[in-house]
Amino acid sequence: MPDRSEDSAISFGPFRLFPKSRLLEKEGTPLHVGGRALDILIFLAERPGEVIDKRELVKRIWANVNVDEGSLRFHVASLRKALGDTGKSARYVVNVPGRGYCFVASLAQATPPVSVDIAPPRSLPAQLAKMVGREEVIEKISNGLSLYRFMTVVGPGGIGKTAVAIAVGHRRSADFGGRVFFVDFGPLRDPGHVATTIASALGLTVSAEDPSPALLTFLKASPALLIFDSCEHVLDTLAPLVERIVREAPQLRVLATSRESFRSEGERIFRLFPLDCPPERDGLNVADVLAYPAAQLFVERIAQSSGPFQLSAEEAPLVASMCRRLDGIALAIELAAGRVNAYGIAGTASLLDSRFSLQWRGRRTAVPRHQTLAAALDWSYDLLPAAESATLRRLSVFVGPFAPEAAAAVASGDGLSVSETLEAIDSLVTKSLISPSGSRTLRYRLLDTTRTYALGKLNELGETRQFARRHAAHFRDFFERAEADTSTPLPEWLSVYGAELDNVRAALDWAFAPDGDAALGIALTAAAVTLWVRLSLFAECRERSRMALAALGDTGADDRIRMQLLSALGWSLMYGEGRAREARPILETTLELAEKLDDKDFRLRALWGLCIDQFNNGQFGKARALADRFADAAANSPDKTDLMLGDRLMAVALHYLGDQNDARLRIDRVGASLHVLAAKPKIFPLDLRISTQYFRARILWLQGLADQARALAARNIEEGRANGHALTFCSVLGQAACPIAFWAGDLDAAERHGTELLEHTERHAIRLWGLWARAFNAAVTAKRGDVATGLPLLREELNRAGDARFLPRFLPLLGELAACFGEADQADRGLDMIEDILARCNDRQEHWYLPELIRIKGELMLKSPRHSLDADARFREAMDIAAQQGARFWELRCATSLARSVIGAGRNAEARAVLDKVSGTFAEGSDIADMRIARELIAQLRT
DSSP, X not given: OOOOTTSOOEEETTEEEETTTTEEEETTEXXXXXXXXXXXXXXXXXXXXXXXXXXXXXHHHHTTOOOOHHHHHHHHHHHHHHHTOOXXXXXXXXXXXXXXXXXXXXXXXXXXOOSEEEOOOOOOOOOOSOOSSOHHHHHHHHHHHHHOSEEEEEOOTTSSHHHHHHHHHHHHGGGGTTOEEEEEOTTOOOGGGHXXXXXXXXXXXXXXXXXXXXXXXXXXXXXXXXEEESOGGGHHHHHHHHHHHHHHOTTEEEEEEESSOOOOTTOEEEEOOOOOOOOSOTTXXXXXXXXXXXXXXXXXXXXXXXXXXXXXXXXXXXXXXXXHHTTTOHHHHHHHHTTHHHHHHHHHHHHTTSGGGGGOOOOTTSOGGGSSHHHHHHHHHHTSOHHHHHHHHHHTTOOSOBOHHXXXXXXXXXXXXXXXXXXXXXXXXXXTSSEEEOSSSOEEEOOHHHHHHHHHHHHHTTOHHHHHHHHHHHHHHHHHHHHHOOSXXXXXXXXXXXXXXXXXXXXXXXXXXXXXXXXXXXXXXXXHHHHHHHTTOHHHHHHHHHHHHHHHOSOSSOHHHHHHHHHHHHHHHHHSSSOGGGHHHHHHHHHHHHHHHTOHHHHHHHHHHHHHHHHHTTOHHHHHHHHHHHHHHHTTOSOHHHHHHHHHHHHHHHHHHTOHHHHHHHHHHHHHHGGGOOSOOTTOSSOHHHHHHHHHHHHHHHTTOHHHHHHHHHHHHHHHHHHOOHHHHHHIIIIIIHHHHHHHTOHHHHHHHHHHHHHHHHHHTOHHHHHHHHHHHHHHHHHTTOHHHHHHHHHHHHHHHGGGGGSGGGHHHHHHHHHHHHHTTOHHHHHHHHHHHHHHHHHHTOOTTHHHHHHHHHHHHHTOTTXXXXXXXXXXXXXXXXXXXTOHHHHHHHHHHHHHHHHHTTOHHHHHXXXXXXXXXXXXXXXXXXHHHHHHHHXXXXX
């Protein structure tokens, strides 16, 4: 039963009216009366016998809302109907023509006059003409108010909480008979006035010291929706009051907006997230960008401030980028859009990183704290306790997400313990100033606008250098541990350490700036090398290493860190953007320093790099000698992986030298030991397990074991794709999958693998493999029979590769180009090219492809009248070399060419003998193109 002890009843007829409680009873039973009708009754009953002018009555009941007298008549009629005022036996409200209305019932006041005056209720603010990207949210919250009596919309400043709440209020207004009250706590500075602020919004003028009882009486009377806006700074006072009124007023609903939750009983939290932004992806067109609400809002606000506007294809990526940089925060997007008229889209984008953007002004009608980003952030920052404001400032040195451990290491100290820092972070998360980031492991981030603001505060207080140094020192220590972490599989390693790339970049940028700490930057560069290598960021590794070496200078001190940086520079040149020739002197100096310091690890790194350098430069005899030196140095290593690397180096050297049988023995020995491989080797940038298998697939193919090779290549593709290491996957496709499919005559698979390789290299900016992929795809086009298209394209792509075309991986493509000249009736040009390639291969001892080159030469000779008589000799020479190498696939291909030649000369028996001898030794690969051709020739000879 409602407590009406403090309310005076006005009794008339069978009715009792409690103005304070807004309750009308008939014979002790509550009588439902519409909200406006009840307002009219209370106003008239307080002035019984007095004729109230219609205009005064309208002004009192509807405040500043323009209504006509018809509305007044309607509600008076509803009141009379509820009272049973028929105008005969019972008369309570009469109309005095030309003047107004008068309450004429006989009254008996049972209690003293109330100390509450009823003022007109404050109206709900007007909602925005259009809410972009929030319709679903508004619907969910509106429906939620039917299920939950107390909901809080939580989110950072400027995200649109107030606009959403107002829209919900308008949507649900009719359900509450118009009793929707908006209470803005933003201007309130004294939490002690929370209850009176609510009373004022409800239209109550309460003279009692504690207005809570009057509020409760009013709110118990009939259904109502209270919207409490901007509650974060009055939560300690407001939370217990809300708990009480929700508990004691069962018809009441409360919708609050706050940057943190009330943490009250019965509260249902609705976290408002930023507007969805266009992804960071190449090729986004206008329609793609405008499919996202953040971009829609940006464009709509431009049109509102500048007139008709149509987004162009050139501007669409800029708008997408700006929306992402503004984190999808509605206020930030609106403010930025408002600058476009003055600066244009490109100019506005260039200003986003400056603190000036925080001062951009928005709508004049917005409350002050929403007129600029700085004002919105000032509002939150000024409410923070000292520990939390200090923590927020210090965390602004992080870029992107960061781990709790990193935050504690950087932000603690100077009066804040680690536990106090973590507690402050938790509080800042609840206040929506820090956002949780990531799903697998807990990480945090500051929205870019918040970070810019907090970094400005850090600068103002002269704290930037101190905490930027802590940030850099933390990541130096972090990545020194990362290099020693050899037990973590690569995908997990990258998820832990790769996530810190942006922070490493920011720390290095600061360290090498004029006000930075170059010594710390040098140490961090050396520690971060493993990160760049495992992310295949060789260009970045190269530039950062050069910068650190320049800062180190030419002094004889710091030999160890110089050795580390030179090793990194050498590797990044070797695996980077076609600058492998610069690597050798750098790696030789690395080896000298490793010998001087007796550092076994870096001795192996330098020897490995020098061996790969000889591969890249085509000096395979020298590469084998360096592989021997590596094996000797690794013999006494406690790490079994070093021995495996030695065998892998030797297997590759033997493969390119043309000894496929010994290469197979070495690569199989590595394969047999892979089960003991617990981690990624420190001195090898690729995945050893996967890279072993693609070289094994190549060797198996050349040995004539086509089925095993293709099965292994298929598994290798899946493993490489799952591994996630960009450079390793390039090698998977380029070293085995593409060439094996091409040699097998499976041109659909070759085209598929080549296309995937090209897309992968463009996505990860791996230039050398991208050059190779384009040339390979041109060769596939020519092989399909479209020589007119494929030949010039292949020639163009190989020319574009420059000196890189002399790397071992390009050799088969050079051979295919020579063959294409023969198909295009330019045999002599093809022969000239083949002679140059053969001379280079013999000089370099690059013999693995020699049988195929000599075979192609023979085919070109057949097309040249001047050389056709020597063709058979070339085919026999190629067969002999292939047999010596254990390369039965080349032997089969050469035998087929020889058979065709002698068939043309009428020597069918000789042709059949050659084919039977070679093809009869093949137990695999019955469906590959060369075996099909051989079978067809044999069948032709038999008939």
